Every structure is written in structure tokens, then in C-alpha cells.
Amino acid sequence: MILFDDNTAQGPQVDRTQFDKVMEYIESGQREGAKLLCGGGRVGDRGYFIEPTVFAEVKDNMKIAQEEIFGPVMSIIKFKDMDEVIQRANDTVYGLAAAVWTQDISKGHAIANALRAGTVWVNCYDVFDAAAPFGGFKQSGMGRELGEYGLQQYTEIKTVTVKL
Structure with a gap:
């Protein structure tokens, strides 16, 4: 924006x-x-x-x-360095989403993996994909909406065995 x-x-x-x-x-x-x-x-x-x-x-x-x-x-x-960024970002009771902007994609992946957030965007923000699960960590919610993971809460697994 x-x-x-x-x-x-x-x-x-x-x-x-x-x-x-x-x-x-x-x-x-x-x-x-x-x-x-x-x-x-x-x-x-x-x-x-x-x-x-x-x-x-x-x-x-x-x-x-x-x-x-x-x-x-x-x-x-x-901030001074990446370790400080990660520590400070994770030092909150919320963890819905985060965004990282970087020219170094490897750093972007490392930071995304270390952040305690349900969704992390790298070099973009608020990109929506209905096939990807969405939900937060910590007090930002439990469970997931959208994607296969989101559908699992609406299903019941049943095994039927028939001897013929």
C-alpha cells in the first residue's frame, strides 16, 4: 500500500x-x-x-x-539485527500474521520460520489463497480456516469394514 x-x-x-x-x-x-x-x-x-x-x-x-x-x-x-527482530516480534500475546520485506530470500525464509505467527508473508502483504490454511498462534486464535486443515474441523472420519 x-x-x-x-x-x-x-x-x-x-x-x-x-x-x-x-x-x-x-x-x-x-x-x-x-x-x-x-x-x-x-x-x-x-x-x-x-x-x-x-x-x-x-x-x-x-x-x-x-x-x-x-x-x-x-x-x-x-532494530539492530535479525535476532532482535524475531525476539521482539514473538514477545507478544498475539500471533495472527506478520510480513517481512527483504532482498535476501534465504533471510526471509529463516525469519518466517522463526516467527510465532499463523501466516507470514515475505515481500508482500495480505495475499489470499483459499487453498492455504489461515489462523493465528497464541491469543490470535486456535484452529485454522480455509484449505484442507480448515475443512477438517467440519468432518468426521469413519472406518467401515465389510467382509464379503
Whole structure:
């Protein structure tokens, strides 16, 4: 997603409740000392549209770094090396999804394998494949939807033996 590019589409939040939750996260980020680089406000006066919002100088203990926002909010967190990235990314109670951008695909695979997230995208984000299972780790959910694994919860296995 490129902010404010004509080819970028960001729909509204699903309802007032979600809109209010996302706006509270944005306010929380500002209260806790994150630097608001852009966005942070409502778009227009109709519907539940929120500007794409980017925070810098985000600390690991801030609410916007620790919780799943489910809105157009990005937190930029600096790091020194890959071990630190993995440790910090895994040091949360959630693990729905993650994305890694890299020119070194081997590093991308290594990081993806080490992250405790149900889905990891490398050099892309939010790519959907109905044949691939989707679900989170830790408090982001149990079980899987979609794909063969997702269908298993709706089936019962039965063995029938017939002697002829």
C-alpha cells in the first residue's frame, strides 16, 4: 500500500464500534509518546473512514505495538539485527500474521520460520489463497480456516469394514 496513491484502496471500518476502537489506538499511541508521522484522523464526515496512519519512535511496551489494531495504523520500530527482530516480534500475546520485506530470500525464509505467527508473508502483504490454511498462534486464535486443515474441523472420519 502506498499512502495516498490513486491505486491504493482502504475501505471504511465495519461499524462505529470498530471505528472508535481504532481511533482510541491512535490516541493511545500519541499519549504514550509515539511520533505521529501522518494520518491519525477521520476522513470526511460520513462513514467510518480513517486516514492511513503511521507512527515512529514506537516502544515495545506501547499499546499500539502490543495489540492487534485491525485498522489502517502502522508502527515503525527500529532494530539492530535479525535476532532482535524475531525476539521482539514473538514477545507478544498475539500471533495472527506478520510480513517481512527483504532482498535476501534465504533471510526471509529463516525469519518466517522463526516467527510465532499463523501466516507470514515475505515481500508482500495480505495475499489470499483459499487453498492455504489461515489462523493465528497464541491469543490470535486456535484452529485454522480455509484449505484442507480448515475443512477438517467440519468432518468426521469413519472406518467401515465389510467382509464379503
